[in-house]
Amino acid sequence: MLFWRPVLVLLGTYCGLVATSPFNNNVAPTVTLDNATITGVASGSVNKWLGIPFALPPIGSLRFQLPTPIPPYNTNYSATAYGPACPQQALTLPIPPGLPAETLDYLTNTIYNIVIPSAEDCLTLNVVVPADATPESNFPVVVWIFGGGFETGATSLYDGSAIVNKAIDLNLPTVYVSMNYRLTAFGFLASEEVKQAGVGNLGLQDQRQAMRWIQQYISAFGGDPTKVTIWGESAGAISVALHMVTNGGDTEELFRAAFMESGSPIPVGDITHGQGYYDFIVNQTGCAGSSDTLDCLRDVPYDTLMDVVNQTPNLFSYQSLAFVWLPRVDGVFLTANPQDLVLQGSVANIPFITGDCDDEGTLFSLSSLNITMDSQFQEFLQTYWYPNAPIPAVQQLMEYYPEDITRGSPFNTGPLNALTTQFKRIAAFQGDTVFQAPRRFFLEQRSDQQNTWAFLSKRLKAVSILGSFHTSDLSNVYNGGDMASYLVRFVNNLDPNGVGDLTWPKWTSNSPNLLTFLDGLIPQEITQDTYRAEEMAYMTNMSLQYPI
Structure with missing residues (x-):
């Protein structure tokens, strides 16, 4: 889900905003954690501490184990550079011939040309604060969880200075934190063996451990541990949603609000559904004959293991958003399908904001252009x-998402952007099933019980083939756009509204309001979240009955 590395770079958002300030005296800021002095970087009107370890390195015997809290700091540390990203899945997005030049530029200048230094020793976080923050400041805290389909991504792609500077401009000073977490097989290995060992969903457990670190240490940087908002995009937004439904909805006082861009509680099945991929890795690494295959994998050389993992399908493989590596029901972090947990009331009773881009599925449908017939689309779905649904149910879903290209995604573009007769159909299906339908389901179940707001981004609709594609909303935040203002106010006041922007009404069952971001002279309007109602309702029922 999303998510992605292509995103930030796609839009140049990783550059962030760095302003000049009277606070910029080039004196390196320091903070005391336990018995250690941590030295950061002064950068304009903000101070940064980068690459701080928050857990022991998950290497050797700690590979495929729950994160181990870091012991008290007792050695001075220079936190002046981002730590390495966690191991990244290799991406192999095919670029079909005939794509318009601007679309080709988007793809080749992002997905193919981004090299993120990575290593297994990757569990670090970053803190960005206003330069005048002190341990007595008690500023609200926003915690960023990046996306990348649970396969790629890194904190180094997102400069938190943009958010902190926006907060300073609004006179609502805020502390920004971001963390790395384990990805791909390292963070989401799935099998009966993993289930029995109680070590599923390690990437989510890493995030939770970073939140515990924040509770213990953020006051030293000027943050208020009682005023934490978790915020993510794509896989990061899905992660935020799953933190809301885990633990019976008990937040453990780790956060008080949530903000989700392109991600909600998605329907997933049991962790044993990943057994085939686990067995493939075990066989290819020579661990098949071991009495404890999981323990054997901990001893496999990193390069060998990474090479085998990269042979599994990635986000841009044919099956695309039907992820290989993703959160699953492990009996520990997730005790049931997340949507069933929502129906059970296992949801944190906190204010939240959630939204999507209009054409979430286009980017992920470029890898299925060989589907050109109705029968092939049915085979793809089944x-x-x-795979467990009866054929008539699948065929009914196909009727809701017909071959008619004028009803496909990019939506409202008529006969344009139809790379094949099935492309816009597949894009509509994938965007709804992974993003739009789960978001609406979440709002329908919770809006009458807690404060909720929702948005839809229709900006960049003119981008050929992709339309308002997945991640296109990120430039509206990390480049200091109007969404950044809403975010900062929400983090501070638990309400996104304020002077200077269109009033954002809550989403309710009686009035499902969407703050809709538009191109052109009118940048925002309020619309109703009623589009494709029958289609999404049927899709949600399918997902509840037959989670993958």
């Missing part, structure tokens, strides 16, 4: 999305 193989990767609903």
Whole structure:
């Protein structure tokens, strides 16, 4: 889900905003954690501490184990550079011939040309604060969880200075934190063996451990541990949603609000559904004959293991958003399908904001252009999305998402952008099943019980083939756009509204309001979240009955 590395770079958002300030005296800021002095970087009107370890390195015997809290700091540390990203899945997005030049530029200048230094020793976080923050400041805290389909991504792609500077401009000073977490097989290995060992969903457990670190240490930087908002995009937004439904909805006082861009509680099945991929890795690494295959994998050389992992399908493989590596029901972090947990009331009773881009599925449908017939689309659905569903149910879903290209995604573009007769159909299906339908389901179940707001981004609709594509909303935040203002106010006041922007009404069952971001002279309007109502309702029922 999203998510992605292509995103930030796609839009140049990783550059952030760095302003000049009277606070910029080039004196390196320091903070005391336990018995250690941590030295950061002065940068304009903000101070940064980068690459701070928050857990022991998950290497050797700690590979495929729950994160181990870091012991008290007792050695001075220079936190002046981002730590390495966690191991990244290799991406192999095919670029079909005939794409318009601007779309080709988007793809080749992002997905193919981004090299993120990575290592297993990767569990670090970053803190960005106003330069005048002190341990007595008690500023609200926003915690960023990046996206990348649970396969790629890194904190180094997102400069938190943009958010902190926006907060300073609004006179609502805020502390920004971001963390790395384990990805791909390292963070989401799935099998009966993993289930029995109680070590599923390690990437989510890493995030939770970083939140515990924040509770213990953020006061030293000027943050208020009682005023934490968790915020993410794509896989990061899905992660935020899953933190809301884990633990019976008990936040453990780790956060008080949530903000989700392109991600909600998605329907997932049991962790044993990943057994085939686990067995593939075990066989290819020579661990098949071991009495304890999981323990054997901990001893496999990193390069060997990474090479085998990269042979599994990635986000831009044919099956695309039917992820190989993703959160699953492990009996520990997730005790049931997340949507069933929502129905059970296992949801943190906190204010939240959630939203999507209009054309979430286009980017992920470029890898299925060989589907050109109705029968092939049915096979795609039955193989990767609903393998346990009866054929008539799948065929009914196909009627809701017909071959008519004028009803496909990019939506409202008529006959344009149809790379094949099935491309816009597949894009509409994938965007709704992974993003739009889960978001609406979450709002329908919770809006009458807690304060909720929702948005829809229709900006960049003119981008050929992709339309208002997944991640296109990120430039509206990390480049200091109007969404950044809403975010900062929400983090501070638990309400996104304030002077200077269109009033954002809550989403309710009686009035499902969407703050809709537009191109052109009118940048925002309020619309109703009623589009494709029958389609999404049927899709949600399918997902509840037949989670993958």
